[in-house]
Amino acid sequence: MKKLPISFFLLCLWLTGCTTHSKPGIEGYVVKKESGRILVVASESEDFSSTGGLKEFYPAIWFSHASNKADVGDKVQIWFDVVMESYPGQAEAEKVLVLPSKKPKNADLTESDAIRKALTSKELNLPNIPAIQSTSYHSKTDVWEVVIHSGESEVTVQISDN
Structure with missing residues (x-):
């Protein structure tokens, strides 16, 4: 008889876990x-x-x-x-x-740092909500490139890696 309440409790716990968003x-x-x-x-x-x-x-x-x-x-x-x-x-x-921020070999900044600097850059004057389209680090020039999409425009901001 004791198995029924424990089994019922475990089933309820499992069903509750299944109803949460997995993605x-x-x-x-x-x-x-x-x-x-x-x-x-x-x-x-x-x-x-x-x-x-x-x-x-x-x-x-x-x-x-x-x-x-x-x-x-x-x-x-x-x-x-x-x-x-x-x-x-x-x-x-x-x-x-x-999510963990990428930090390429030889880079001083992480991807998050580069994005933060790009979004506060004086050269960035976007009228709409900015969307980070891509980021890349160029070790030869020691520069991050952050491509930002806003409305119908696209801006590439270069951030020195220091």
């Missing part, structure tokens, strides 16, 4: 941090050109309950439930995973 709702870069929240922009674009939308659209969401876990420049995965459909969206983070 993050968004993976992207933290591009802004203010007022106890972070703005995450997806690292992969979506193509809405077949329905008259943008060919390169980068989903973006402001997350509350995440600002003490991630900084500008960090690549993150975030799990969430409900999102208010504005642009950028707004949601409460359920789980935040900061």
